């Protein structure tokens with residue numbers, strides 16, 4: 001936690017200096033108050049000198065006011081530092097995660113990344129906001145009060161120190177014990193977030209299968225587990241404050257008892273004892289601040305470790321030190337003996353793939369579900385790293401160029417359309433920020449999406465609800481296709497994104513794509529043979545291996561797997577095709 005704090009807080013030197021100055025001034029003023037009070041008792045109350053009491057009292061009020069102003073100012077600046085610190089951490093986690101490869105992302109999962117950038121960051125915020133002031137105030141007022149108390153009464157201060165030592169030992173022990181409990185608690189929060197995410201995204205399926213009760217029960221179970229763990233963890237630190245209170249009161253009773261005897265024996269004056277008690281109270285309130293901090297510390301330390309794990313994670317896919325520029329790229333893709341296996345899996349998902357996808361041609365990939373089609377296109381975008389062999393673009397190994405340059409060369413329409421809240425225009429322009437409205441309209445026309453967009457109020461400026469919930473599956477796919485089209489990249493990949501389109505629309509989209517992409521490399525992943533029948537090259541994938549490649553007619557004659565797929569789709573060659 002400390003290293004994370006140092007890393008971030010060093011950017012807030014000026015506000016931290018201001019916090020320090022105001023805390024220092026507050027502490028100095030507070031330390032001065034008891035001796036002022038002692039002076040009023042000795043020289044005012046004991047002597048019956050009312051004007052002295054009034055004048056000194058006014059001074060005392062002034063000093064108190066000054067301390068209060070310093071306290072407000074230091075609170076303001078510490079809140080400023082803390083809020084900035086937390087928002088920077090959130091931004092950095094987000095920034096880091098956006099550059100994660102799929103392997104890195106899979107290692108964590110969405111739910112825990114969400115918890116780490118929200119709940120964990122907030123836990124740290126609580127400690128920093130308390131700690132920033134306390135860490136300065138407590139040593140100054142605590143040590144200052146102790147020194148002043150020591151000057152007033154040596155014996156009673158030693159007693160105070162013994163009580164302090166015992167409390168510290170108990171607190172240290174409790175902190176060490178509670179840390180694993182808090183770690184466990186945050187993991188339970190991860191699980192709850194995961195379940196919540198599943199429930200919210202799968203709400204329709206849950207209702208359709210009448211699984212509400214079962215899912216509620218499952219969630220309730222996880223919730224109860226989280227509750228029990230949270231209770232246990234908080235219980236472990238719950239007696240911090242009462243323990244501190246108890247020790248303080250006990251110490252105070254003993255001090256009063258011994259102090260009153262000292263007053264009777266005239267070892268100290270009554271005023272001296274009262275001043276001493278003021279310093280003891282000051283010391284104890286400093287301890288109170290520490291105890292509040294310590295109560296929150298174990299949880300925050302666990303949260304900091306979890307955030308740090310994300311921030312310090314080494315990317316599994318990195319750019320080389322010297323990158324090869326991708327200029328004047330035609331888009332020719334070469335797979336040279338490419339094999340790939342997911343991390344942790346025993347067997348390869350793709351085995352010894354060799355093929356070339358040429359510019360100006362449509363290369364299609366067909367195969368049964370799970371045969372490795374999506375994995376293959378993910379490798380081209382370097383979302384995963386090949387295990388063996390090489391993927392080249394215009395003869396350049398994709399590992400030799402910057403990932404950003406590589407992805408600039410590729411337009412991609414994923415299997416599951418992803419739309420963001422915003423307007424239709426915003427969503428299409430994700431493909432190309434500089435696309436004019438005319439270009440966006442053209443891309444929508446290619447994707448056969450212009451008609452239904454024009455029917456919407458506001459048309460291009462109509463708002464898409466979160467995730468495109470107000471659109472049908474086919475409409476979402478068409479917007480996703482338009483986004484890829486508007487990019488006009490040398491390579492365009494359509495990953496099974498025609499599946500929700502009716503045959504007619506599917507055919508019209510492919511026709512438009514064929515005309516539009518006359519110079520680019522187009523890769524189409526599809527389940528339906530009708531979608532890829534006219535492709536220049538069809539790759540047939542079976543269990544991660546290419547078992548056939550060629551044109552439709554050739555494959556019908558030569559590839560048994562292709563024939564099987566064809567048969568399973570009851571496809572009557574060309575009859576329903578217009579393309």
Ligand SMILES: Nc1ncnc2c1ncn2[C@@H]1O[C@H](COP(=O)(O)OP(=O)(O)OP(=O)(O)O)[C@@H](O)[C@H]1O
Nearest residue numbers: 106342345349367368369370371372373374375376
């Ligand atoms: N992140 C992952 N981790 C481990 N295995 C994975 C992962 N993603 C996919 N797989 C496995 O890799 C194999 C190929 O999956 P892939 O998604 O590439 O197939 P696909 O041909 O695109 O299937 P579909 O047509 O159903 O989309 C499958 O057996 C799948 O279980």
